[in-house]
Amino acid sequence: MSRPTLLALQILVAVICIVLWQVLSTVPVFGKILLPPFFFSNPFDVFSQIVKWFSSGVIWKHLGITLTESILAFVIGSAGGVLVGFWFARQPLVAAVFDPYVKMVNALPRVVLAPIFALWLGLGIWSKVALGVTLVFFIVFFNVYQGVKEVSRTVLDNGRMLGMSERQLMQHVYWPSALSWMFSSLHTSVGFAVVGAVVGEYLGSAAGLGYLIQQAEGVFDVAGVFAGMFVLSAFVILIDYGVTLVERRLLVWRPTASDGRG
Amino acid sequence: MTTPTAVALEDTKVAFRLGDGRVYTAVEKAHLAVAQGEFVAIVGPTGCGKSTLLNVAAGLLKPAAGSVGIFDQPLAGLNRDAGYLFQADALFPWKTALDNVAIGLEIKGTPRAEALPRAQQWLTSVGLGAFAGRYPHMLSGGQRKRVALAQVLIRDPKILLMDEPFGPLDAQTRQVMGNLLLELWNADRKAVLFVTHDLEEAIALADRVVIMSAGPSSRIIGDWRVSLPRPRDIFEVRLDKEFHALHREIWSVLKDEVMKGYAQSTHAAEAV
Ligand SMILES: Nc1ncnc2c1ncn2[C@@H]1O[C@H](COP(=O)(O)OP(=O)(O)OP(=O)(O)O)[C@@H](O)[C@H]1O
Numbered sequence: 001m002s003r004p005t006l007l008a009l010q011i012l013v014a015v016i017c018i019v020l021w022q023v024l025s026t027v028p029v030f031g032k033i034l035l036p037p038f039f040f041s042n043p044f045d046v047f048s049q050i051v052k053w054f055s056s057g058v059i060w061k062h063l064g065i066t067l068t069e070s071i072l073a074f075v076i077g078s079a080g081g082v083l084v085g086f087w088f089a090r091q092p093l094v095a096a097v098f099d100p101y102v103k104m105v106n107a108l109p110r111v112v113l114a115p116i117f118a119l120w121l122g123l124g125i126w127s128k129v130a131l132g133v134t135l136v137f138f139i140v141f142f143n144v145y146q147g148v149k150e151v152s153r154t155v156l157d158n159g160r161m162l163g164m165s166e167r168q169l170m171q172h173v174y175w176p177s178a179l180s181w182m183f184s185s186l187h188t189s190v191g192f193a194v195v196g197a198v199v200g201e202y203l204g205s206a207a208g209l210g211y212l213i214q215q216a217e218g219v220f221d222v223a224g225v226f227a228g229m230f231v232l233s234a235f236v237i238l239i240d241y242g243v244t245l246v247e248r249r250l251l252v253w254r255p256t257a258s259d260g261r262g
Numbered sequence: 263m264t265t266p267t268a269v270a271l272e273d274t275k276v277a278f279r280l281g282d283g284r285v286y287t288a289v290e291k292a293h294l295a296v297a298q299g300e301f302v303a304i305v306g307p308t309g310c311g312k313s314t315l316l317n318v319a320a321g322l323l324k325p326a327a328g329s330v331g332i333f334d335q336p337l338a339g340l341n342r343d344a345g346y347l348f349q350a351d352a353l354f355p356w357k358t359a360l361d362n363v364a365i366g367l368e369i370k371g372t373p374r375a376e377a378l379p380r381a382q383q384w385l386t387s388v389g390l391g392a393f394a395g396r397y398p399h400m401l402s403g404g405q406r407k408r409v410a411l412a413q414v415l416i417r418d419p420k421i422l423l424m425d426e427p428f429g430p431l432d433a434q435t436r437q438v439m440g441n442l443l444l445e446l447w448n449a450d451r452k453a454v455l456f457v458t459h460d461l462e463e464a465i466a467l468a469d470r471v472v473i474m475s476a477g478p479s480s481r482i483i484g485d486w487r488v489s490l491p492r493p494r495d496i497f498e499v500r501l502d503k504e505f506h507a508l509h510r511e512i513w514s515v516l517k518d519e520v521m522k523g524y525a526q527s528t529h530a531a532e533a534v
């Protein structure tokens with residue numbers, strides 16, 4: 001299918017959904033409105049809410065806060081994951097000792113940590129960053145650990161035979177391998193950084209997209225909730241697109257499925 | 263007049279501990295000496311321990327018994343005089359062909375600005391000058407082998423260990439690569455230990471052909487000198503009468519081992 005047709009069809013889906021939503025929430029069918037405005041609002045109201053946010057400029061502050069929290073969570077979580085992942089992979093004893101605890105902490109649904117972080121770190125951005133960090137850390141950690149452990153035996157031996165010191169092996173073999181695994185999970189870890197930030201905001205804060213949605217919900221402003229969700233989706237899609245660009249730059253050496261070869 | 267011995271395996275035994283606690287003796291009492299400047303080919307049935315012997319000579323594997331001498335010094339740790347062309351893909355997948363070759367020099371502390379042009383020269387001499395910017399996955403199997411060859415040769419090792427370097431290639435490409443190898447080798451006559459399963463290739467390339475018996479506990483069961491004149495051309499040397507005589511002679515020994523090796527590996531598989 002050509003690109004324009006695909007795009008046209010994709011837009012068509014959105015248009016149909018929005019029209020259906022608008023019609024069903026305003027025009028009675030058999031004397032009944034199927035999507036009562038109180039619960040479902042309608043596209044027009046949602047759209048005007050979004051326009052209002054952007055034209056008055058209030059949204060920028062909230063977007064900025066959520067973005068800051070996400071970035072901090074991603075950076076801190078990744079740095080920690082890389083360090084600990086490397087450490088564990090190079091020290092099997094340490095990994096063996098900590099293994100059950102790592103599994104235990106990772107099994108914990110992170111949402112339950114939100115109140116604790118709020119208690120420890122206050123209602124500012126850091127409690128949200130902490131929540132995001134706990135999510136990002138484990139994804140990056142597991143991938144880096146795997147990446148270091150799964151370096152091909154032959155490639156490693158080759159490095160040794162070429163005369164690499166332990167430090168050079170680190171730089172030329174372990175590090176690139178670990179990074180490639182980490183980047184392959186970049187979409188997930190960036191996504192989780194945002195989830196951590198928004199959920200944290202939702203559960204208690206004074207700013208951010210999660211806060212915005214939670215506020216609207218608090219006063220049964222359904223249009224506000226939907227508007228917040230749409231802005232959030234657009235925000236995530238933009239970030240995801242950015243990640244794709246970064247990934248393309250960094251993983252040029254990787255064969256892709258479309259290469260048609262193993 | 264004595265030429266120094268580049269690689270000397272003396273009564274080398276290699277054993278692997280299997281997962282279930284049993285010990286598998288891959289190679290028993292291997293005795294092999296490669297003189298400086300000599301090209302020795304090892305031929306043997308699959309699974310007989312050819313790669314294992316190369317790993318021992320490289321210092322990647324410690325023999326269970328016997329000794330390994332490199333230029334008359336006992337080998338401890340890795341063999342720093344050797345360049346090793348692995349049987350499996352060993353290029354760094356995250357480096358371009360050029361960087362893969364240059365890394366051999368950069369490790370030694372050669373500045374990058376100096377290493378890159380020399381790497382480019384080596385790529386050109388293995389016929390890949392135009393492929394410098396490609397990553398390994400964008401190269402064919404034969405091209406990857408050639409990059410690996412350049413990667414090893416740029417360091418100018420005194421000993422060259424090659425494990426079926428032309429293994430995955432088609433017959434024509436093998437011959438082209440063989441001639442390329444002979445040409446490069448002729449320039450400075452390193453000691454070469456060359457593993458192959460192709461007897462014709464072994465005779466065409468080497469000064470000596472060594473035959474290993476089928477495993478387990480395989481041994482070196484034959485050692486023939488190839489006195490075909492050099493420089494050789496792989497295409498033409500195959501038409502030589504002496505080549506045929508030698509081929510027939512070695513094959514009569516090798517054939518039995520190949521059948522044995524095949525039978526043993528099927529039995530082993532049944533026993534498991
Ligand atoms: N790490 C290991 N543990 C146990 N057995 C091993 C190990 N490595 C090799 N072997 C066994 O040692 C024998 C020799 O292996 P090797 O790789 O040297 O064979 P080869 O002669 O190179 O065969 P091929 O021509 O197929 O490459 C084989 O039977 C193999 O199964």
Ligand SMILES: [Mg+2]
Nearest residue numbers: 312313349425
């Ligand atoms: Mg082998």
